[in-house]
Amino acid sequence: MPKHRYIVFYKPYGVLSQFSKDTPNQSTLQDYISVPDVYPVGRLDSDSEGLLLLTNHGQLQHKLCHPRFGHHRTYWVQVERVPNMDALDKLEQGVVIKNYRTQPAKVKLLSQEPLLPERIPPIRFRKNVPTSWLEITLTEGKNRQVRRMTASVGFPTLRLVRIQIAHLKLDTLQVGEWRDLTPEEVKLLQKLVFLK
Structure with missing residues (x-):
């Protein structure tokens, strides 16, 4: 079974929350993140900035995006x-x-x-x-x-x-940087999603 990846990214202004490019000059996640097969959980508009969570864990992504699942x-x-x-x-x-x-x-x-x-x-x-x-x-x-x-x-x-x-913060991330979640952050995220 493939290992799940959980990434937080500090999305800059003007970047679309998707990997595909509709036009060559458009800035997307592809310009910043080289990890294959991860997708954003929810989205931030191109004119919004800040924390974006990405994962290849489909079930967790689905639950976090569902309107009934109210996380902060x-x-x-x-x-x-x-x-x-x-x-x-x-x-x-x-x-x-x-x-x-x-x-x-x-x-x-x-x-x-x-x-x-x-x-x-x-x-x-x-x-x-x-x-x-x-x-x-x-x-x-x-x-x-x-x-x-x-x-x-x-x-x-x-x-x-x-x-x-939820409990994930920008902390020390700089604009355009990403990092993997720590094991403790992943554990808290899974607990939040699957025990709710």
Whole structure:
């Protein structure tokens, strides 16, 4: 039986969460990861950055992607302007996007900008519009959900970085780097998925 591989990758901005190239100039996982037969668990849009889990363990991948399986995903989100308590409460309780009410989320306004590498290209800076950072933890992952949530309460997302999936974190990974999970991380991941 082939050995299962579990990889975490710090996906850069502008990279598609797939290995196939639709156009020659498009940046995909193929440009960074040379491990055969691993596939992303879920996805990050090309304009989002951060932690991506890849594996060749089909059953685990299927379970983690199933909507009924609610594992935590945490994001640092730079938004236009500074959300008030009303907006933060709405995000926490769930907002309606595309006829769907999002599940309750954990949301906090960060007191300072998180330590992140510069984005290439940088976000569009507007001198008269302040920005702020939120930490948002979801238990679901619908298409462009975080961006739609912040827009629905009037604070559009400028930059989105996933920093954690369940117990897996970016930690010391640099943009464009990947590593295998440690045996302990694999054990925790399997326990989370198969005992839930």
